[in-house]
Amino acid sequence: MDANTKSRVGSAIRVERDTKRFGIARAAYTDPDILSAEMAGIFAKCWLYVGHSSELKDAGAFKTRTISGRPLIFLKDKQSQIRCFLNVCPHRGAQICRLREGSARSFSCIYHGWTFENTGRVMGVAEPETYPSDFSSNGRNDLVSVPRFEEYRGFWFVNFDAGAISLQDYLGGAREYIDVIVDQAEQGMEITGGVQEYSARANWKLLAENSVDILHVEALHPTYLDLVATNSKGQIKRGKMLGKCIDLGNGHSVVERQATYGRPIAQWISLWGDEAKVEIDAIFARLVKSYGEEKAIRMARYSRNLLIFPNLVINDIMSITVRTFQPKAADYMEVSVWSLAPKEEVGTPALSRRLGNFLEFLGPGGFATPDDIEALESCQRAAIAAPEAPWNDLSKGFDPSGKDDVGDTKDELPQRAFWRGWQSQLLQAGV
Amino acid sequence: MPNLEQRSRAEIEEFLYHEAALLDEWRLVEWRKLFAEECKYLVPNMAGDPYASPDSTLYLIADDAHHLTERVKRLGKRTAHAEYPHSITQRSISNVRLVERTPDHLDVHCNFVTFRTSQGVTDTYFGKHEYRFVQADDALLIQQKRSILAMGALRPHGKLSIIV
Numbered sequence: 194m195d196a197n198t199k200s201r202v203g204s205a206i207r208v209e210r211d212t213k214r215f216g217i218a219r220a221a222y223t224d225p226d227i228l229s230a231e232m233a234g235i236f237a238k239c240w241l242y243v244g245h246s247s248e249l250k251d252a253g254a255f256k257t258r259t260i261s262g263r264p265l266i267f268l269k270d271k272q273s274q275i276r277c278f279l280n281v282c283p284h285r286g287a288q289i290c291r292l293r294e295g296s297a298r299s300f301s302c303i304y305h306g307w308t309f310e311n312t313g314r315v316m317g318v319a320e321p322e323t324y325p326s327d328f329s330s331n332g333r334n335d336l337v338s339v340p341r342f343e344e345y346r347g348f349w350f351v352n353f354d355a356g357a358i359s360l361q362d363y364l365g366g367a368r369e370y371i372d373v374i375v376d377q378a379e380q381g382m383e384i385t386g387g388v389q390e391y392s393a394r395a396n397w398k399l400l401a402e403n404s405v406d407i408l409h410v411e412a413l414h415p416t417y418l419d420l421v422a423t424n425s426k427g428q429i430k431r432g433k434m435l436g437k438c439i440d441l442g443n444g445h446s447v448v449e450r451q452a453t454y455g456r457p458i459a460q461w462i463s464l465w466g467d468e469a470k471v472e473i474d475a476i477f478a479r480l481v482k483s484y485g486e487e488k489a490i491r492m493a494r495y496s497r498n499l500l501i502f503p504n505l506v507i508n509d510i511m512s513i514t515v516r517t518f519q520p521k522a523a524d525y526m527e528v529s530v531w532s533l534a535p536k537e538e539v540g541t542p543a544l545s546r547r548l549g550n551f552l553e554f555l556g557p558g559g560f561a562t563p564d565d566i567e568a569l570e571s572c573q574r575a576a577i578a579a580p581e582a583p584w585n586d587l588s589k590g591f592d593p594s595g596k597d598d599v600g601d602t603k604d605e606l607p608q609r610a611f612w613r614g615w616q617s618q619l620l621q622a623g624v
Numbered sequence: 625m626p627n628l629e630q631r632s633r634a635e636i637e638e639f640l641y642h643e644a645a646l647l648d649e650w651r652l653v654e655w656r657k658l659f660a661e662e663c664k665y666l667v668p669n670m671a672g673d674p675y676a677s678p679d680s681t682l683y684l685i686a687d688d689a690h691h692l693t694e695r696v697k698r699l700g701k702r703t704a705h706a707e708y709p710h711s712i713t714q715r716s717i718s719n720v721r722l723v724e725r726t727p728d729h730l731d732v733h734c735n736f737v738t739f740r741t742s743q744g745v746t747d748t749y750f751g752k753h754e755y756r757f758v759q760a761d762d763a764l765l766i767q768q769k770r771s772i773l774a775m776g777a778l779r780p781h782g783k784l785s786i787i788v
Binding site for chain 2: 293294385386387388389390391392393394413415416419420423525527531532539540542544545548549551552553556557558560562563564566567568570571574
């Protein structure tokens with residue numbers, strides 16, 4: 194990062210103690226130099242989500258993904274070990290695998306035919322007799338693994354910085370919230386088939402902010418709230434929501450609050466019918482038995498919007514969505530979204546209810562997400578075009594004399610936590 | 625009274641062009657009436673099997689009659705921000721094929737291209753519609769419309785806020 198960019202990162206957050214204002218320089222959403230600094234200081238240094246262990250069911254299963262611009266193969270090898278390689282031939286750099294997913298015992302490069310086991314070990318090079326006999330020794334021709342690859346409760350992350358702190362330490366305070374989500378399942382969680390792949394003509398940080406923003410719901414999503422009111426025949430009221438938002442450190446944050454919609458685990462609505470009520474009551478009773486009433490209420494009747502810095506969102510809301518986004522330009526990102534569900538729901542009406550709930554709100558064809566995308570794109574269009582209006586405001590609930598680490602549900606505390614994490618990561622990254 | 629087995633491709637094409645015109649003109653309440661009482665509007669994700677069940681696979685849109693009604697209501701409101709002001713759309717329908725006839729239903733496939741312009745940006749949606757028609761009295765009605773997108777991903781479209 195050059196001195197000029199560093200200075201702009203340093204001044205991107207403006208705190209006015211007297212007037213309790215917290216501002217963000219809009220240039221941070223629009224400046225290509227800032228994006229370059231982020232790719233080096235954040236997307237090459239922080240833990241980034243790749244995939245879930247349930248996506249690789251049998252030995253040989255693989256998925257190709259692009260994370261932080263790097264082509265990766267995420268696979269389960271012949272010994273059932275989950276691995277992650279750079280999808281690049283050690284020979285001349287072609288992609289080793291050009292399929293998005295499948296099952297393979299080995300990979301063969303289309304260009305000169307080098308072949309590799311799914312453990313990464315090279316099996317053959319072109320015309321081996323023309324090379325020295327020890328040409329492939331010491332793993333010199335094997336597929337290149339990502340520098341760091343670690344898992345927490347089924348969620349696999351990569352880090353392109355070999356010297357990074359452990360994933361456990363990086364997740365820190367976010368781990369407890371992942372636990373509260375994963376523990377809702379009796380037999381573990383799995384990714385449901387089907388991935389929503391979309392985009393937004395907006396800076397990636399706008400989606401990070403949006404994913405833990407409860408304040409916008411009434412203004413941006415009244416058509417969704419109308420649907421919920423219809424579905425529950427007015428049973429669920431959206432009044433003052435009990436809950437809080439928390440700065441979890443390292444740029445992570447969570448909003449945990451009373452759910453104002455039906456939840457597959459476990460808040461029944463009339464749309465689902467009486468049979469479902471029996472099932473959902475039984476799920477709640479199981480949670481009470483396992484975790485006690487207080488925690489069961491928290492698990493079942495509260496929602497969690499969890500942002501893992503920089504680009505993973507696990508929102509346990511009307512359904513559980515796992516969302517990650519990759520910046521491609523200062524004003525464009527690609528978004529991938531999966532649905533997470535307890536394994537015991539597979540083949541039952543519970544999964545159908547969960548997916549129905551998902552699609553009502555979430556995704557590019559939902560009753561809410563298209564309006565989020567529209568809002569983010571609107572921010573991008575306006576911010577980039579209006580240098581004379583250079584500041585965004587994130588002051589809601591801001592008290593500069595306090596620690597600013599816990600706030601009310603609709604405070605802009607998660608966004609402030611994100612930006613503080615962003616700034617300190619960039620300034621400490623040393624790139 | 626024409627029955628389902630006597631419907632010609634010309635009649636079906638007329639129906640599809642009429643449907644496209646209703647959507648292009650944002651006459652969605654009239655469009656909703658083209659569907660049978662029990663109906664589905666499905667848009668599967670582009671990666672994966674477009675015929676996997678929406679009960680066990682994540683879709684983009686999997687509306688039953690209730691949700692289709694609610695979707696039309698939503699799109700009629702000024703608070704459907706992604707579509708207010710309404711985008712300008714133009715639909716072209718081609719390659720119409722009557723692929724299966726029974727006394728009870730008629731299956732029709734066609735290709736489509738839908739252009740959508742909003743806020744100075746034009747996106748192109750294309751793919752195949754697969755319809756199942758039924759007949760009630762004289763009227764031809766859609767029992768199911770499955771729109772299989774062929775762009776690979778909603779990139780750079782970002783959203784599927786219109787009915788393709």
